[in-house]
Amino acid sequence: MPVVCLGLSPISIVIRMTRSSMLDVIRADYIRTCRAKGLSDRTIIIRHALRNALIPIITIVGGQLCMIFSGSVIIETVFSIPGMGMLMMTAINNRDYPVIQGSVLLLSIVICVVNLLVDLAYAAVDPRIRVEFSKGGAG
Numbered sequence: 001m002p003v004v005c006l007g008l009s010p011i012s013i014v015i016r017m018t019r020s021s022m023l024d025v026i027r028a029d030y031i032r033t034c035r036a037k038g039l040s041d042r043t044i045i046i047r048h049a050l051r052n053a054l055i056p057i058i059t060i061v062g063g064q065l066c067m068i069f070s071g072s073v074i075i076e077t078v079f080s081i082p083g084m085g086m087l088m089m090t091a092i093n094n095r096d097y098p099v100i101q102g103s104v105l106l107l108s109i110v111i112c113v114v115n116l117l118v119d120l121a122y123a124a125v126d127p128r129i130r131v132e133f134s135k136g137g138a139g
Contacts, residue, residue, distance in 0.1 A: 002079045006071055010064035017060045021053040028052075054125045056129045062118035073107075 025031065028048055034044045076085030084103060123129045130131035 001076060002075050005078075006068055006075050010068060013064060014057065014060055017055070018057050021056050022049060025049045025053045051125060054110055055122060058121045058125065062114055062121075065114050067112055069114070081129060 013055035022045075031044060031049060032095045034048055072083070073080070073088055076083045077089045080086070084107070088100065090096075091103065
């Protein structure tokens with residue numbers, strides 16, 4: 001039950017975004033060119049369409065993953081599961097400020113690492129972004 005409560009909303013958002021992004025990419029001219037060249041539908045979808053559709057999907061997945069980490073605090077409390085969420089709620093109720101600060105710091109570090117991984121995933125998926133990283137500048 002906790003997994004369903006925590007994961008149902010993010011999965012539905014990611015699936016909806018994947019569908020929308022793929023529909024936009026499939027209508028592009030280069031997909032039509034791939035079909036004219038005689039490539040199989042599987043090759044077109046995996047090598048061409050999905051790669052270009054992944055950028056917005058990765059963005060959504062990163063945001064949803066951060067939401068899952070922060071939402072787990074509430075889910076652990078509601079379902080009485082021992083973990084970081086229960087520790088934070090117990091510390092809040094007992095006014096144990098060092099534990100609250102440590103828990104919030106750990107949660108914020110995890111969210112920062114997730115955002116870093118999302119940015120690195122952009123570079124892995126889109127070669128244009130790799131070029132920007134190698135130039136060493138933002139503009």
